[in-house]
Amino acid sequence: MLEEGPDARDSDTGQNSKAGQLYGQLKSLFVLQKLPPGTRLEMASVAKRFGVSITPVREALILLANERIIAKESNRSYVTRPLVAQEVRDDYEAAFMTARYCIENRTAHFEATGLRIGGAQAASQWGVSDRLRSICQTIELLYERIAGLTGNERLVRQMMEFNDRTHYVRQLDMRNEERHQETAAAMNELVTLLEAGDAQTAVHNLKQQFHRKHELIPTLVREGNLAALESVNLFAE
DSSP: OOOOOOOOOOSSSOTTSHHHHHHHHHHHHHHTTOSOTTOBOOHHHHHHHHTOOHHHHHHHHHHHHHTTSEEEOTTSOEEEOOOOHHHHHHHHHHHHHHHHHHHHTOOSOOOOTTOOOOOHHHHTTSOHHHHHHHHHHHHHHHHHHHHGGGOOHHHHHHHHHHHHHHHHHHHHHHTSHHHHHHHHHHHHHHHHHHHHTOHHHHHHHHHHHHHHHHHHHHHHHHHHHHHHHTSOOTTOO
């Protein structure tokens, strides 16, 4: 099981509220597939696990169901969902269109500091977990910097949501050494193009990466769902 997760970034719940904090904690569990698909989320069990009352649990689960991170059944109960290849593809397509728009309509200077990914020699000095965390965080930061080029905060928040939803698939992808190196090279080239202000070639680079990911998503989704089946139900009595 992968250990690193996305930040528990809370959008509309109020990060200092109990529901907001619980929302972030539960979201990290669910988007990383740390429970088997189809796990029933009994509110009392969730509340006991996190030491909170039923009310913030209900509020957090409603928000997560609205985002389709979990599923709501007809009897008002909630269950965890497996990864769905088409949904992951839709996420990547929406992110690509956002990034393309921001690159082509940039109004801010692109800041490249901290966005270049180290090569094989540098990566070999790290453990697998550290390397996965580093490259995924760098990729996600790059996406968010791109989304910020037009100064539209809503686009940045949408990209952050995309990063959270696809973090697990990204980690699965980067576990493959060939893909790690392929992605690092493409991302470093993209950073150089953006720094130089070459929007046309940068969009072409991004489009190639999108199509490559599009091809790999069904395999990554299968891997992720199989791994999730071996997860432990943290809310079992």
